[in-house]
Amino acid sequence: xxxxxxxxxxxxxxxxxxxxxxxxxxxxxxxxxxxxxxxxxxxxxxxxxxxxxxxxxxxxxxxxxxxxxxxxxxxxxxxxxxxxxxxxxxxxxxxxxxxxxxxxxxxxxxxxxxxxxxxxxxxxxxxxxxxxxxxxxxxxxxxxxxxxxxxxxxxxxxxx
Amino acid sequence: xxxxxxxxxxxxxxxxxxxxxxxxxxxxxxxxxxxxxxxxxxxxxxxxxxxxxxxxxxxxxxxxxxxxxxxxxxxxxxxxxxxxxxxxxxxxxxxxxxxxxxxxxxxxxxxxxxxxxxxxxxxxxxxxxxxxxxxxxxxxxxxxxxxxxxxxxxxxxxxx
DNA sequence: GTTTTTGCAAAGAATTTGCAGCTTT
DNA sequence: AAAGCTGCAAATTCTTTGCAAAAAC
Numbered sequence: 551x552x553x554x555x556x557x558x559x560x561x562x563x564x565x566x567x568x569x570x571x572x573x574x575x576x577x578x579x580x581x582x583x584x585x586x587x588x589x590x591x592x593x594x595x596x597x598x599x600x601x602x603x604x605x606x607x608x609x610x611x612x613x614x615x616x617x618x619x620x621x622x623x624x625x626x627x628x629x630x631x632x633x634x635x636x637x638x639x640x641x642x643x644x645x646x647x648x649x650x651x652x653x654x655x656x657x658x659x660x661x662x663x664x665x666x667x668x669x670x671x672x673x674x675x676x677x678x679x680x681x682x683x684x685x686x687x688x689x690x691x692x693x694x695x696x697x698x699x700x701x702x703x704x705x706x707x708x709x710x
Numbered sequence: 711x712x713x714x715x716x717x718x719x720x721x722x723x724x725x726x727x728x729x730x731x732x733x734x735x736x737x738x739x740x741x742x743x744x745x746x747x748x749x750x751x752x753x754x755x756x757x758x759x760x761x762x763x764x765x766x767x768x769x770x771x772x773x774x775x776x777x778x779x780x781x782x783x784x785x786x787x788x789x790x791x792x793x794x795x796x797x798x799x800x801x802x803x804x805x806x807x808x809x810x811x812x813x814x815x816x817x818x819x820x821x822x823x824x825x826x827x828x829x830x831x832x833x834x835x836x837x838x839x840x841x842x843x844x845x846x847x848x849x850x851x852x853x854x855x856x857x858x859x860x861x862x863x864x865x866x867x868x869x870x
Numbered sequence: 871g872t873t874t875t876t877g878c879a880a881a882g883a884a885t886t887t888g889c890a891g892c893t894t895t
Numbered sequence: 896a897a898a899g900c901t902g903c904a905a906a907t908t909c910t911t912t913g914c915a916a917a918a919a920c
Contacts, residue, residue, distance in 0.1 A: 561802065575894055575899060587802040593818045595797040596885080611902050616885060618900095619800055631799045631809070631818060632792020637755035637909070639791045640779055642721065642747040649791070650838045658753045658791060663832040671848060672823040678810045679852035687847045688831060692839035735874060735919050756910080771877045776910060778875095797884070 561588040565627060572625065582607050583618045584627070593631055648686040654695035661688075721748040725787060732785065742767050743778045744787070753791055808845050812852035814859075819852075 565584050569576045586602045587594060594602070600615045622628040639658065646667045647660040666686050675681065691699075725744050729736045746762045747754060754762070760775045782788040799818065806827045807820040826846050835841065851859070 561804070564804075573895095577894070577900065579901070584802070587800055591803060591820050593799045593801050595799045597797070599800070609902075613886075613903085614901055622802075623800070627804075628800045628802045631801055637757065639753045639755045640747055640759070640783070640788045641753050641791055642744070642782075642788045643751060644721070644724075644787075650835055652839060653842060659838050660751050661832065661834050661838070663834075665832070666829070669826070669829075669846065671846075672821065672825070674821050674823075675810055675848055678819050678821070679812060679850045680856060681848055681850040682813060683850075684846060684848045686829065686831075686844060688835055688841055688844045690839045690841040690843075696840060733920095737875065737919070739876070769877075772909095773878085773911070774876055 558585075558589050568625060568627060574621075574625070579603075579607060579610055579614055580618055580621075582610070583615055584622060587622075587628060646685075648688070650688045650690065650692075652692035652695055653689050654691055654699075657692045657694075659692075718745075718749050728785060728787060734781075734785070739763075739767060739770050739774055740778050740781075742770070743775055744782060747779075747782075747788060806845075808848070810848045810850065810852075812855055813849050814851055814855035817852045817854075821848075 562585065565581075565588070566576065569580075582603045583599060586599045592598075596612070596616050596619055599619065600610070600612050603610050603615065619628070623630060643660055647662055648666055650659045650661055651657070663686075669684055669686075671681065671684065722745065725741075725748070726736060729740075742763045743759060746759045752758075756772070756776050756779055759779065760770070760772050763770050763775065779788070783790060803820055807822055808826055810819045810821055811817070823846075829844055829846075831841065831844065
């Protein structure tokens with residue numbers, strides 16, 4: 551699926567701004583890697599990005615792709631799909647439920663809501679495929695991680 | 711988080727029934743591995759399950775845990791969190807959107823809905839942590855995979 | 871008894887890291 | 896020029912697989 555060029559350009563500009571604002575270096579690799587994901591709605595994995603970028607930068611290495619992808623994630627410019635950045639996790643809760651996922655530590659907690667169980671999906675979804683189940687995924691920061699970050703920032707301030 | 715013992719027992723029975731119905735063997739390893747995930751709402755990864763099961767079956771091997779976990783998934787008794795069972799995927803779509811994920815091939819397609827953008831979460835969520843963003847995750851089978859499965863089952867029928 | 875599953879160990883993927891040289895600011 | 900990034904290759908980490916022994920039906 552190809553993206554609207556205007557939107558793609560907008561994303562690219564936002565990216566450059568973000569780099570400058572954060573004082574991060576803007577290399578050709580970073581630019582191409584970003585363009586590769588920004589120009590698509592396919593949510594590629596590292597390997598696919600690598601293949602795509604190689605077409606224009608034949609010398610990029612896979613590790614640079616990995617490093618850049620995580621760097622982009624840290625910058626808040628891309629996100630990862632799913633709850634964690636690593637291992638597969640399993641769910642034996644067969645009753646209807648929804649997930650809260652901590653974007654720091656990966657903690658995943660179920661929550662329940664009859665209202666959310668009754669969501670009505672737009673018709674465009676049926677055009678993609680048959681629907682098996684639907685759930686709401688809330689990403690945020692759990693209390694434990696929030697406390698830890700507050701403590702850390704106090705330490706950096708030097709207790710002013 | 712510990713689960714209500716009554717619910718845990720109910721899950722256990724459903725599991726045994728499912729095994730019998732499918733003509734699958736019920737080994738002590740499978741039982742303990744299932745109990746390990748069913749008794750928790752923590753959505754553990756393979757390594758955690760392994761550690762937990764070892765307390766009661768000191769000889770289980772990690773590979774059995776992996777095999778059993780995927781077997782349970784195939785049986786429809788557990789699910790995996792996130793879109794795919796493998797690599798991390800990245801998302802550069804910063805505009806508000808939702809996901810359709812094909813449980814067969816992993817295809818992930820964005821879709822949009824102003825109504826879903828305005829979801830009201832239950833208050834219980836705020837008790838878990840601060841909310842960063844919310845999106846709906848629809849799991850189903852994409853048209854391409856549906857076609858393929860239909861073709862496969864026709865072949866098995868022997869063209870009756 | 872037969873068929874399947876398990877455990878072991880080794881293989882295979884996916885992802886990360888150390889270090890010297892090159893690019894960006 | 897200084898600092899930070901990249902590429903290479905090697906190291907880790909996570910997950911899967913082949914095969915003989917063991918367990919379930």
